[in-house]
Amino acid sequence: MVLKIYGNRFSISTRLVATVCEEYKIPYELTSLNLLFKEHKKEEYLKHHPYGVVPYIDDDGFVLYEIRAIARYIATKYRKNAAVPLFPDPITESEKYAKYEQAASAETAYWDKYASNVAQDLVTLPSFGFGVDPSYAQKRLQNLYASLDVYETVLSKQKYIAGDEFSLIDIFHLPYGTLLTSHKILNLLDEDKRPNVARWWKDISALPSWNRVQVQVPDSWP
Ligand SMILES: N[C@@H](CCC(=O)N[C@@H](CS)C(=O)NCC(=O)O)C(=O)O
Structure with a gap:
């Protein structure tokens, strides 16, 4: 299943997550919420991201928020996909x-x-x-x-x-x-x-x- 990003196409944080997906060659689908209409503060959104900011991801049912945590998750799970690993190995380095x-x-x-x-x-x-x-x-x-x-x-x-x-x-x-x-x-x-x-x-x-x-x-x- 394609990794889903729930964010906003104008948001720099959403763009960061999209960039990391691109680095690791992961197909992704962006659902762009309307921040002016406060879609990210609605009950349905808060079930996935209790702090009510964008973005969060849904990777085949695994939900994660906070862009640095998302980046690290992608970098670890899809490490082999990248041209260069983007972080050192904690055991060998x-x-x-x-x-x-x-x-x-x-x-x-x-x-x-x-x-x-x-x-x-x-x-x-x-x-x-x-x-x-x-x-x-x-x-x-x-x-x-x-x-x-x-x-x-x-x-x-x-x-x-x-x-x-x-x-x-x-x-x-x-x-x-x-x-x-x-x-x-x-x-x-x-x-x-x-x-x-x-x-x-x-x-x-x-x-x-x-x-x-x-x-x-x-x-x-x-
Ligand atoms: N600490 C959050 C920051 C995310 C963030 O700042 N998102 C901004 C968009 S770039 C946002 O949702 N702003 C709308 C708001 O604060 O209501 C993360 O790491 O994901």
Whole structure:
């Protein structure tokens, strides 16, 4: 049975799950819910995703939510399908795997946390006509810049965020990275400011599966 994604075709989280399916060559079917009509807050949806955000997947009756958990599930179950595995083997490559987990934790603590705040202040709320105190938004943007300064140090010593191999953790940066660069809030390609971040972003943002998913669905949210 084809893996089903219940999400929204404009949602960056849904696109991430679609990208991982593409990486592992898994056929998928997207059911795009209307977020403005709050279809993701209805009782039927909440039975599958109690937190009421998109997406969740149904893989032949197995239901899972949270995009990072979904990505890891797909990457583990369909590991053999990928051209490159996208995560180290925890048994045979325990040190590489530990570094991968370190990067995964850092991504949620120092990237997603700040990038999602900035996206909320400068993309989502304004798109609904709500203003945010500019000094507050600026402070939250500074937090993200401070994280990117650390990224610059990390990426000056290794090619990708978890080491010298491209991994799922690089892919996890694509949703907010793309959203914030397309709205010209972040310039991740600024070689003068952060040359290693620029080199990394140029590389990972060219991922064909991610770009295919962008073309298939319009580039705006929600
Ligand atoms: N922690 C969730 C985040 C998912 C998320 O932020 N989804 C957004 C769309 S990109 C959403 O459902 N927004 C609508 C809402 O919050 O009501 C995950 O990892 O899956």
